Amino acid sequence: MDEKTNITPATLYIVATPIGNLQDISARALAVLAQVDGVAAEDTRHTRKLLDFFGIKQSLVSLHDYNEQARSVELVKRLANGESLALVSDAGTPLISDPGYRLVSEVRKAGFAVSPVPGACALVAALSASGLPSDRFAFEGFLPAKSSGRKQKLEAIAADTRTLIFYESCHRIESSLQDMQQALGDRQVVLGREITKRFETFLEGSFSELLVRLAEDSDQKRGEFVVLVRGADEDITKLVSLDAEKVLKLLLPELPPKKAVKIAAELTGEAKNVLYQMALDMKDQ
Incomplete structure (x- = not known):
């Protein structure tokens, strides 16, 4: 590890960025983004504005849903050459409803380190x-x-x-x-x-x-x-009538759960969500 910069070669840093208020970015995130050899960003135009705001000059490459597979190959090669890289999304923590899963998977398969730099998550x-x-x-x-x-x-x-x-x-x-x-x-x-x-x-x-x-x-x-x-009540399935339970028991061996639940709901008047959970429990048993 380079003691001066605290950046490890051949490492991919997963860097969280603000979800709105730019003051929420961490000092460590700014240091990593300034010192790595390159940053992969979901939208380079968006990330460029963020970096410019903090006076960070950095090279960017795009990584989004449509190019992630091909771009991952390129970035793994850069790690193999000893470079350190960072991954950011447009806002918040990368991979949370954002691209990055394939890249992280490929980097780990190749034997390189992945290090999270935590921060905002909506x-x-x-x-x-x-x-x-x-x-x-x-x-x-x-x-x-x-x-x-x-x-x-x-x-x-x-x-x-x-x-x-x-x-x-x-x-x-x-x-x-x-x-x-x-x-x-x-x-x-x-x-x-x-x-x-x-x-x-x-x-x-x-x-x-x-x-x-x-x-x-x-x-x-x-x-x-x-x-x-708010989640469902713990005892939600206990409210199901005995008639609904009998109907489900008859229908499930003959029909897919969704169809069985729909028919049982129509016949008994019970809520579909309650019947669906009961159907899943019956299948497990």
Whole structure:
């Protein structure tokens, strides 16, 4: 290790950058970005603005969803030549709903070191300020763009008792909340918007209450969102009627779980998310 710079040759540094407020970047992150031999960035134009703000002159190469496989080969070769490199995303911690997984995997396979430089992460920041249970949580990233895909995904996790965390864009926030309400029930939800930025807001209430807030104030539909949803009750499946349980037992040997749950819900009036969890439990048994 070079004692002067604290940078190790042939090492890939995973560097977290601010999610909004530039003052959130760490001193170590700035030192690494200034001293490595090159930086791989999701959007080089965005990262160039960040580096220019802090007076850092550094060479950049793009690494995004469409070129990651090919770029990983190139970057591994540079590490083999003894260079040190850094990976950043546009905001927050790389690989969290951002590119980088393939690169890190290839670097490790090649036998080179990967070193995290921790910092801002939108999901952790939102969870810490949400007031929802934080001892157990499930991060689901971005839901599918189409409503049908969102509902299918949500129904599959509806019985999860952990706090559920999602990312969402301004274009789909309203429709996503509507789908969540339909699939999960009218649960407690916290909506974190523009976290660490000038117009940061946290809205709390049921899905129905927040949908009213968004309808009344169009400004609350702008920006980037973290959606945090209280997990299902621990004893959710205990509320299922004996008739619904019998129907599921008859249908599951003959049909896929999703189809069996749909028919059982129509016949018994039970909630699909409750029946789906019961179906999964029966399959496991």
